[in-house]
Amino acid sequence: MESTDIFLGGEDSxxxxxxxxxxxxxxxxxxxxxxxxxxxxxxxxxxxxxxxxGTVHVTDSFPLPHSESGDEVAVDTDYHKNMYxxxxxxxxxxxxxxxxxxxxxxDLKSVIIHEFYGRECVNPVHLxxxxxxxxxxxxxxxxxxxxxxxxxxxxxxxxxxxxxxMKPDKAEKVGLDVLFKNRRREEGDLSxxxxxxxxxxxxKSMERLLDLLDTIGKNVDAVVAGEVEGDxxxxxxxxxxxxxxPRMNAADFERLFxxxxxxxxxxxxxxxxxxxxxxxxxxxxxxxxxxKY
Amino acid sequence: xxxxxxxxxxxxxxxVRLEGITVMKVIKHCxxxxxxxxxxxxxxMDVDDxxxxxxxxxxxxxxxxxxxxxxxxxDLSSFEKEQQQHQRDMMWCVRExxxxxxxxxxxxxxxxxxxxxxxxxxxxxxxxxxxHLGNIVCLIYDPIRTEEGLLSIHAYRLTKHFxxxxxxxxxxxxxxSNTDVLANxxxxxxxxxxxxxxxxxxxxxxxxxxxxxxxxxxVELARLSIGDKPVLEQSMExxxxxxxxxxxxxxxxxxxxxxxxxxxxxxxxxMRKRRAENKKRDANGEEPLPDEEDVIQMFEKEPxxxxxxxxxxxxxSYVESIKSLASExxxxxxxxxxxxxxDE
Numbered sequence: 001m002e003s004t005d006i007f008l009g010g011e012d013s014x015x016x017x018x019x020x021x022x023x024x025x026x027x028x029x030x031x032x033x034x035x036x037x038x039x040x041x042x043x044x045x046x047x048x049x050x051x052x053x054g055t056v057h058v059t060d061s062f063p064l065p066h067s068e069s070g071d072e073v074a075v076d077t078d079y080h081k082n083m084y085x086x087x088x089x090x091x092x093x094x095x096x097x098x099x100x101x102x103x104x105x106x107d108l109k110s111v112i113i114h115e116f117y118g119r120e121c122v123n124p125v126h127l128x129x130x131x132x133x134x135x136x137x138x139x140x141x142x143x144x145x146x147x148x149x150x151x152x153x154x155x156x157x158x159x160x161x162x163x164x165x166m167k168p169d170k171a172e173k174v175g176l177d178v179l180f181k182n183r184r185r186e187e188g189d190l191s192x193x194x195x196x197x198x199x200x201x202x203x204k205s206m207e208r209l210l211d212l213l214d215t216i217g218k219n220v221d222a223v224v225a226g227e228v229e230g231d232x233x234x235x236x237x238x239x240x241x242x243x244x245x246p247r248m249n250a251a252d253f254e255r256l257f258x259x260x261x262x263x264x265x266x267x268x269x270x271x272x273x274x275x276x277x278x279x280x281x282x283x284x285x286x287x288x289x290x291x292k293y
Numbered sequence: 294x295x296x297x298x299x300x301x302x303x304x305x306x307x308x309v310r311l312e313g314i315t316v317m318k319v320i321k322h323c324x325x326x327x328x329x330x331x332x333x334x335x336x337x338m339d340v341d342d343x344x345x346x347x348x349x350x351x352x353x354x355x356x357x358x359x360x361x362x363x364x365x366x367x368d369l370s371s372f373e374k375e376q377q378q379h380q381r382d383m384m385w386c387v388r389e390x391x392x393x394x395x396x397x398x399x400x401x402x403x404x405x406x407x408x409x410x411x412x413x414x415x416x417x418x419x420x421x422x423x424x425h426l427g428n429i430v431c432l433i434y435d436p437i438r439t440e441e442g443l444l445s446i447h448a449y450r451l452t453k454h455f456x457x458x459x460x461x462x463x464x465x466x467x468x469x470s471n472t473d474v475l476a477n478x479x480x481x482x483x484x485x486x487x488x489x490x491x492x493x494x495x496x497x498x499x500x501x502x503x504x505x506x507x508x509x510x511x512v513e514l515a516r517l518s519i520g521d522k523p524v525l526e527q528s529m530e531x532x533x534x535x536x537x538x539x540x541x542x543x544x545x546x547x548x549x550x551x552x553x554x555x556x557x558x559x560x561x562x563x564m565r566k567r568r569a570e571n572k573k574r575d576a577n578g579e580e581p582l583p584d585e586e587d588v589i590q591m592f593e594k595e596p597x598x599x600x601x602x603x604x605x606x607x608x609x610s611y612v613e614s615i616k617s618l619a620s621e622x623x624x625x626x627x628x629x630x631x632x633x634x635x636d637e
Contacts, residue, residue: 205517
């Protein structure tokens, strides 16, 4: 039987992937907590940049007041314009890339809001965050709208799902790590201090490293004894890691070690000396110089 | 001037409760603009003795052309006006979406300054805040140290003693001695506790497990890298530079002291003459010459000691951070030697 179906592909928007920075997730959740009473969901604007490879980097966001009743939806366009202008003045590199909403699915109102954003920028992305945890996870999904057209006649449009990932940069990771630790602390795990100093951090890292070495050592022993079957990838990885340790003869290393150590001890010594000098300088300042007559 | 202070109802805060969202926003803003130093406003509220910081927004950064337009006052003040307008608009915007809109302080990144922030301008700003709004802290964020794996964010405010001194405006050595202000007691640190709402905590649990934060992306293991020498070196360079400035300040001071001693004799001589003349005029029934005030004026004014104090405090914090960097280096050295020894 011959098929009479017409297959329509939506237009390609060129957006392949969305990268969200953690601060956006924080912003969305905070906005959700502070929503006006009785509101089901909140929406806001996403800021960032489009890259040529088809990835959208979402680096910031701000909330946008809106109201829904029945099938109607109203967005505070003045607020949007104001806030966007204000943001532009602080950060001129970030542009409008789309909008976010909380919830799990897109509906008719989403289309209306999406159309609004479509007028503000080309190919807006829509980020949906499940802030109510209805799936017991923070599911984040991203959509782009694609139009179905025959020639120039737009028939319909569709939200097409695209992958989302989170790419924190180094400083953000450090910040988040502290927040993770803080959370564990709140739950009663008091082993790590909140605002640790360098040495405390280092101690933790060392412990972690020893722990990992211990695990791998046990695993290797087990394989050697024939209790566990060896895993090829693990073995290769171990071999590669071991060859990465530079081989030095003992005398050279001794010299290098000594040099470095002397440098560091010298620095420590100079620090103490400077501190003493500073105290003396302070005392000199305290001399009473008011004229006596 | 004193009035608003007397009306201040809330007690002095003793700790800061910082929301995670603020930490993340500050980090983002400061790193976007690195190595420039940037500032922003902190929002929240004070509850009893705790200052809750729940949100923040960035200030506009100074236009880069300031250096050229700085002398020409008009441009600068137009920027200030724009800045104020920006803040007003921003406050309106945050109020609209139910974010706390009480100003509880400001934040500043130290940019490429290796953690140094204390300057007469900083003190001026903080003084104005504290004088008008009472419970105000300044969060200082160091992007370089954070990049190295240590979240460096601290809350500071001016001490009570120093506020008194500022109000008097007496920055002579005598002024400092009278109010008992040492370099170390210009500012004080307020302890920070982190806090997050349950919803964000739930998100953190999930992120904690995520791929982006484990394996080779784990911060805890990344900290073990041994390439932090440039940071140490740069800190040392800054330290040396500041020490030079301190040396200059001190030689300026000793120059002043020398002049003071030298002019002492002349002044006494002048005063003696003036008194004799006044006595003569008195005898003749003439108006006496004005009091000895103008003679005292001949004493050279003592240069303001504030900058010097600030410098001392700054140096002290440099030394502290270098010390901790050095001790970290020593520990890592031993770590490396252990790896090598095992290799033999």
